[in-house]
Amino acid sequence: MDDIVVARLNRPPGRRQRIANQVLARLGTGLRVAARPYSWGYGNVESRVNVFHLASQTCAYNVPGDLVEVGCALGGSSVVIQSVLSGGGETGKSFHVYDSFEGLPEPSATDAADSVYRKGDMAAPLERFEASFRHIGLPSLPVIHRGWFDDTIPAQLPDRISFALIDCDLYTSTAHVLPHVYSRMSPGAIAMFGVYYDPAVYPCEGIQDTYASPGVKRATDEFFADKPERVSVLYANEYSNGYFRKV
Template sequence: MDNDMILKLAADNVEYGDVDRLVNIYWALSSTLVQGVAGDVVEAGCHAGNTSVFLQRLIEEFAPERELHLYDSFEGLPEPSEHDTFLTAGALKVDLTDLKATFEKWGLPLPNIHAGWFDETLPTQLPDRVCFAYLDGDYYDSIRVSLEHVYPRLSDGGILIVDDYCDSGRNPQAFDRFSGPKRACDEFFADKPEKVSVLVGTGDLAFGYIRKGWVAPPGH
């Protein structure tokens, strides 16, 4: 795949999808597909699909037999919890037609679209196995629900990325307005063998990730 798509997507979506984010997603998804990790691809919180089309293009490039599953309320953010201090219910709302227009713009077929709140769709509408998941729910409850349902289906060797995981100690530049995702991740993985690692870039990237079944050695 030509890197030109990364530059074009970053230019079209400056606020939410810069080069750092796309390059890290490229590494994570392409590596699981090339290595033959079992399962389909999941994005929880797809908004207007500017990251979704990139996921679809990578699938077509490396493993066209895999399917992409997108989840979004198309009602904006839910009610914030006590752990969420940025934005309010209904913010970031897009319409399903916006998502479809993005795929049409890039000449890509529509993936599997699951409209509704995560606690309504994820329990019953996830693929049986997941090789890669990108969780971009912004709020504590959204990320916690996503982890509870996606992690058990993530195959060994599969990668899960959580957007807005801000660990300012390990990455001082990370965007720090969404406080809920890191708390949800740290609580969820407290009793799991994997612990969340931090990805960094040249800007304000706030990405946490785990690779299922891989545990860092002491001091790593």
């Protein structure tokens, strides 16, 4: 498998930064302009590493089906998944991403009661998603399904899924998406939740509301109440991810 960039550190200074710093140096100031890091949106290095290991595991074991990311925003995890796929030779698998690219829908009554999110939060234009792939030098884009999940899922899901990243923050979105993704997962397939915060397993004192996203755990736990699989918590520094493997 080719090298894969999960986090990009120590970016060389751009032209404007170099010029600004030459001017500042000539003026004899000790000040320097630092490059603004590229924004990958929502996630941290730990969560990208979790995505990398789980997605590449399903490819290495050749679990049948395609890869999907439901809720892709700026593409911070999508570039990792696409890199895993591109580095694995001819797999016959495709990668599908789903998002409104307008942020969250109007919260339902149950999401509104959590008081975490508002309509339009995390709006990420499609152009910025595509720019993330250019930024990291990835030549091919995934199959992009733009729209509200009520319209795109299940209609535009692949028939069989080997890996899914379900990352939609709201109770209502998670409760809608999860049964459709689950029913298409092959035995041995893995689904990861972008946020699955269980303070009983990994307490993060004073956790930010959005890192807790309580609706996701509620929807997920309700769904698995009568299923053989259990969701495991994965450390992701200031919050946690979750995942399960389909029996």
